[in-house]
Amino acid sequence: MPAEPRSPKPMDITVRIQSDDFDAAAEIRKLTEGNGDIGAVVTFTGLCRDEKGTLATLELEHYPGMAEAEIRRIADEAATRWPLNGVTVIHRYGKIAPGANIVLVVTTSAHRTAAFEAAEFLMDFLKTRAPFWKKEWLADGTSGDWVEAHDRDDSAAERWKNT
Numbered sequence: 001m002p003a004e005p006r007s008p009k010p011m012d013i014t015v016r017i018q019s020d021d022f023d024a025a026a027e028i029r030k031l032t033e034g035n036g037d038i039g040a041v042v043t044f045t046g047l048c049r050d051e052k053g054t055l056a057t058l059e060l061e062h063y064p065g066m067a068e069a070e071i072r073r074i075a076d077e078a079a080t081r082w083p084l085n086g087v088t089v090i091h092r093y094g095k096i097a098p099g100a101n102i103v104l105v106v107t108t109s110a111h112r113t114a115a116f117e118a119a120e121f122l123m124d125f126l127k128t129r130a131p132f133w134k135k136e137w138l139a140d141g142t143s144g145d146w147v148e149a150h151d152r153d154d155s156a157a158e159r160w161k162n163t
Contacts, residue, residue: 011079012086015071017062019094022104031086031108038085040112042119044105050098051136055144057095059135060102067091067131074125078107081121081163082114089122091130095137121160127153 012031024045032038048058075087088106096102105122109115128149136144 011084012088013072013075013079014086014088014090015068015075016090017064017067017071018090018092021092021101022090024101024104024106027088027090027104027106031088031106035085035108037110038108039110040108040115042107042112042115044103044119044123045101046103046123048096048098048100048102054139055098055136056139056141057097057137058102058147059095059137060091060093061133061135062091062093063131070130071126074122074129077125078118078121082107082109082118083111084109084114084118087118087122089126091126091132093132124153124157124160128157 014027014031024043028041028043032041049055071089071091075089078084078087085108086106087108088104090104092102103123103126105119105126107115107118107122109118134147136147138144
């Protein structure tokens, strides 16, 4: 007897801000299980750089509640721009060691172009609109500076305004 066709899974948007690490493969499985309409999965994992050996840890602070709400707004906007099946955004806070995960973006769609563009859009706006602050703690034991925003991030986000 043939298996019953699965009905498409409704659009799934997950946003989490957490101190604990994440498992990208597990997050992809959660987003894709039971949905045969997915033809593309795009992931972006942002890692903490060691800044040429000068960084001991990067401390990320956020505004609880506001950060989740803003990231959800960005994810909702991506879902209106592209035909997505699902979106997951996880952003960590606290002290993060070089090489450790900071952010995960997963987008799924029937087609690769939508998944790629949506993931890039999400990262561009996470860098410019999500309320996070970064402070460097240096390998020599001193406290570094708060990390300033980069003009290149604003330029990257600006390109989406006309598309």
